[in-house]
Amino acid sequence: MKVGFIGLGNMGQPMARNLRAAGHELSVYNRSRDKAEPLRQQGARVADSPADAARGAEVVFTMLSDDPAVEGVVFGESGLLAGLEQGALHVSGSTISVGLSDRLAEAHAKAGQRYVSAPVFGRPEAAEAKQLWVVAAGPQADVARCRPLLEALGRGLSVLGEKASEANVVKLTGNFLIASMMEALGEAFALTRKSGIEPAVFLELFQSVFARSPIFERYAVLIAGARYDPAGFKLRLGLKDVRLALEAAGAAEVPMPLASLLQDHFLGGVARGMGERDWSALGALAAERAGLDEK
Template sequence: MNQSTTVVQSSHDETPAKTDVRTLCVGVVGLGHMGSAFARNLIAHGYRTLVFDRNRSKREACNGAEPVAAIGDLVPCDVVFSSLPNDDVLSALTEGERGLLATLKKGAIHISTSTVSPEIARRLASLHALAGQGYVASPVLGNPDLATARKVFFMVAGSSEHLATAVPVLEGLGQHVFFMGNDPGHANLMKLAANVMIATTLESMGETLALLRKGGISAETGFEVLTNSLFDSKVHKAYGGKILKEQYRPAGMVVPLALKDMRLALTEAESSSARQISPGAPTMKEEIQPCSTPTCHAPTTSTTMANCRTDLPI
């Protein structure tokens, strides 16, 4: 189960020294596709693993773990992973009356793998620090299949002291760890930027294949030419291949979560005055609009309207 894992550091920060984590008790909060994959791999690595999800069946389905009925039962944990859908859920399970802040012992570390706003990452880091706890932002690049195979990428940020404990645990769950510095918000901003790239690639591949098909060139031929020349990235090949084969289900990410990520990226761009677009070019807000088809809320443009789906092949 050994992985070739690299920690990449920024030019102004030193990679934290690693600590022996073999005796750690680890918790996982949120047993969706990603969280359950992390939990199974933690168990396989020999960690004592406590798991919590509001859905009892998900807790009990995690073989080898110790299911707990409430966040408050995670007291023994030295490290707790959270894999949650949005800012509101992360805030509720962390800052609530019986949340992680009130539960974790001093010195324990909260590792958030959720795709959330840089703002909440910074706020939770401050609150954990006041409680004598640690917070490491560690969003993930990769789908549930890659998480199961320990092939995801982690982007981590936090204090060197907390990273010294968190990084060795993360190394066993993925193939590469990128160190983004001390500001936890930077890890989440990097994740949002990557998701913008994925979303725009999905859109461009879909529209390009539709253009070729309507012009008399088979989508298969177009895909072969594109992905074996200038557009040979993993994203183009993997996601473009699913579009080509119309493999939309099971979806790795449902549309509401994808739209949430785009809105977070747009909010961050506007708040930091970082958005720079050519005059007359459509903005992200104009490009990504819900489909007008009844019961469908897929992000789409006029050229993809006819092929809209309620989920994404991520």
């Protein structure tokens, strides 16, 4: 299949490599062109603009950090929307707002193009190992069309309804759960550590008694070892996702007091200059509130 891929960051780079390894013809674009070089060496064509990456492609993926980044590559004279052919499909893997997802669906429909939202759960190492979990929503025929590509990216695929933004609601809800888990882990490690218990000891107990999820266990390991650099997913992006979850909750009239608390904690981390650290640095903030030095 002829595939365009826009956004070659920590997540996009391994995802694009896996699509190329699966035998798909790939055109790639990244604002920093040097990030496209490894894929060029694997036979991908390096495009000069988002529109160029979309030209001739049957499906174009975007994997970008936030709403402004997606808007920047989709709209405008050299944007994806201008280069994508009628009937071709845009698959958005980004964690974006429900409102922007609805706007993308409307813009693509108006241009005679197709749109599927397919955000993913997993860190860069999961993307590298094809262990992502993909959540897809959009018209049934469009999801079926890109399904082989989505399955080439991960270990599982959940297909929701025909409204693309349903996938964004689920992704934001999932990230809220992860953020809540990290806050709880951070507080648990801070309490046990301040009580004289070594993090490694409590981590071993956690792994033996409580850990049933690779996600839960992975973040426990990071917090126990204060391993917040380099970031797999930046704390400032965690703030963005919790804010988007609260925005969706407000629109649906759903109170989420814990999400509001998490937003304040993430904001506190950004204010302390921790925005580029991994979002599990919620554990560092919990330790700081307990009067502990980072360990």
